[in-house]
Amino acid sequence: MSKEEHRIVKGQVMVPYELALGRTWCHFFDCLKEEKIMGKKCRKCSRVLVPPRSFCPRCFEDMEEWVEVSQEGVVETWVYVNMPFFAQELKIPFISAQIRLDGSDSGFIHQIAGIDLSDFDKVRERVKLGDRVRAVWSTEKKGNILDIAYFEPVK
Amino acid sequence: MRRVAITHVAQSSGVESKESLMDFTYAINKEILDKAGLKREEVGCIIAGAADIFHSGLSCANAFDWDGIGAFLKEGSRAEESAFSFIYGCMRIMSGHFDTVLVTALVKGSENPDNDAITSFYGDPFYLRPVGLNESAVAAMQMRQYLERYGITEEQCAKVVVKNRGNALFNPYAHVKKRVSIKDVMDSERIYDPLKTLECSPKSDGVVAVLLASEKRARKLTGKPVWLTGYGSSMDHFIPGDRDLLNGQLKTAAARAYKMAGIRDPQKKIDVAEICEPYAFQELLWCEHLGICSEGQGGKLIDSGMTQMDGALPVNPSGGVLATNPYPARGLYRIAEAALQIKGQAGEHQVDKKVRTALAHSTHGFGGQCHSVVILSS
Ligand SMILES: [Zn+2]
Numbered sequence: 001m002s003k004e005e006h007r008i009v010k011g012q013v014m015v016p017y018e019l020a021l022g023r024t025w026c027h028f029f030d031c032l033k034e035e036k037i038m039g040k041k042c043r044k045c046s047r048v049l050v051p052p053r054s055f056c057p058r059c060f061e062d063m064e065e066w067v068e069v070s071q072e073g074v075v076e077t078w079v080y081v082n083m084p085f086f087a088q089e090l091k092i093p094f095i096s097a098q099i100r101l102d103g104s105d106s107g108f109i110h111q112i113a114g115i116d117l118s119d120f121d122k123v124r125e126r127v128k129l130g131d132r133v134r135a136v137w138s139t140e141k142k143g144n145i146l147d148i149a150y151f152e153p154v155k
Numbered sequence: 156m157r158r159v160a161i162t163h164v165a166q167s168s169g170v171e172s173k174e175s176l177m178d179f180t181y182a183i184n185k186e187i188l189d190k191a192g193l194k195r196e197e198v199g200c201i202i203a204g205a206a207d208i209f210h211s212g213l214s215c216a217n218a219f220d221w222d223g224i225g226a227f228l229k230e231g232s233r234a235e236e237s238a239f240s241f242i243y244g245c246m247r248i249m250s251g252h253f254d255t256v257l258v259t260a261l262v263k264g265s266e267n268p269d270n271d272a273i274t275s276f277y278g279d280p281f282y283l284r285p286v287g288l289n290e291s292a293v294a295a296m297q298m299r300q301y302l303e304r305y306g307i308t309e310e311q312c313a314k315v316v317v318k319n320r321g322n323a324l325f326n327p328y329a330h331v332k333k334r335v336s337i338k339d340v341m342d343s344e345r346i347y348d349p350l351k352t353l354e355c356s357p358k359s360d361g362v363v364a365v366l367l368a369s370e371k372r373a374r375k376l377t378g379k380p381v382w383l384t385g386y387g388s389s390m391d392h393f394i395p396g397d398r399d400l401l402n403g404q405l406k407t408a409a410a411r412a413y414k415m416a417g418i419r420d421p422q423k424k425i426d427v428a429e430i431c432e433p434y435a436f437q438e439l440l441w442c443e444h445l446g447i448c449s450e451g452q453g454g455k456l457i458d459s460g461m462t463q464m465d466g467a468l469p470v471n472p473s474g475g476v477l478a479t480n481p482y483p484a485r486g487l488y489r490i491a492e493a494a495l496q497i498k499g500q501a502g503e504h505q506v507d508k509k510v511r512t513a514l515a516h517s518t519h520g521f522g523g524q525c526h527s528v529v530i531l532s533s
Contacts (some may be wrong), residue, residue, distance in 0.1 A: 081292055
């Protein structure tokens with residue numbers, strides 16, 4: 001085939017969306033503005049889920065009871081992301097982590113920072129599964145998940 | 156329920172095609188109908204496997220896909236996960252509604268953004284996306300737990316890449332054909348530590364078609380029908396933090412498939428397996444969940460050589476997803492490859508043993524949120 005037959009068309013699709021958060025996410029984010037991390041407790045299975053849900057996905061019952069959980073927890077797992085990808089606004093390298101906050105029964109996904117991330121080998125020495133981490137708050141709150149700036153190792 | 160057989164298979168190479176998506180789709184569907192000696196008009200029903208919006212840049216692309224599949228004037232449907240397309244096709248024959256169904260999965264991975272960008276959009280825009288998740292990031296989190304909980308080594312995970320990339324050298328349809336060493340894998344860039352570049356699958360083009368028929372029709376269409384004998388699928392929670400990443404729904408999906416197929420000892424009964432392993436360690440973890448080895452023994456499994464091309468239970472003789480990753484079509488590729496092994500038509504990567512029962516597996520979503528297991532028999 002000639003080069004002309006290999007011709008490609010470049011395209012980019014941008015379309016706007018407006019997604020309702022619903023009352024449970026709204027209240028969760030409003031509480032983040034006040035530096036409180038809230039979960040919801042299921043009456044049936046007694047699990048506390050963070051982020052909170054309007055219903056327990058296992059029991060399929062309304063979750064009505066709000067509970068404040070600890071701002072500290074244990075690292076269940078983490079990844080050192082050193083790969084840029086389209087539409088990703090976080091600057092690499094960064095650590096995404098799953099954290100079991102004290103008083104909750106699910107893994108909360110956020111970032112670990114507040115340590116030197118430039119040297120990967122040092123990061124591996126510094127962050128271990130089971131380590132305790134604590135929430136660090138953004139100074140300017142926008143009522144979203146990044147009102148928690150990141151989690152930092154305790155000690 | 157009526158029995159259903161795979162009668163014919165056609166697949167494209169995973170290498171970038173210069174054809175347009177519609178022409179690329181048409182070529183493979185034309186090929187399978189020619190192989191079966193069927194005219195387009197004679198096919199009962201069409202099911203597509205395509206994830207249009209992000210993987211084609213077209214909204215409702217199955218509307219676009221229909222011409223190339225030959226679906227004009229026919230009843231049809233579509234699923235994004237191509238293993239689901241397969242079972243939807245099978246059910247239309249089992250139910251007695253159709254005698255033939257053409258199932259086709261398609262994508263041109265070369266035309267759309269990186270999988271990491273596309274899979275980041277699995278996440279919701281107010282929680283999982285802003286904290287940086289995508290399929291690779293969750294897989295890496297899953298891998299770290301796997302290494303820690305069971306003492307699996309990174310070298311053992313790297314061996315999966317060495318095996319599958321090695322097998323791919325013998326598969327004319329494989330995308331990436333380059334032998335790699337454990338050292339190559341270990342030295343490749345740590346893009347999502349503990350995941351390294353060579354442990355992550357590429358992004359491939361791919362059209363794969365499978366012709367299904369009722370027992371009566373199958374026997375007329377081919378001398379080597381491959382029977383569907385078992386199927387199971389199961390879904391886990393959406394949010395990875397709600398699950399145990401090392402104990403997902405594959406065990407449930409496998410149990411359902413084995414029960415239907417009457418398999419009590421999968422390690423003995425299954426002759427060959429095509430397992431969807433977008434990340435190297437997942438082949439080991441999935442093998443545990445499929446009962447090919449016991450819990451925590453995935454590292455020993457790869458060390459033992461049992462899953463090598465010439466082992467007792469070869470896994471991914473085609474080279475698997477680590478060699479060829481046409482994302483939404485990869486499940487149907489596994490099914491097609493498993494069928495070819497039973498037919499004895501896999502060519503240079505045909506395993507050197509009698510294949511009576513083959514397993515095909517597919518997965519989709521963060522850390523294996525969704526799993527499907529298909530059992531095929533001669
Ligand atoms: Zn509950």
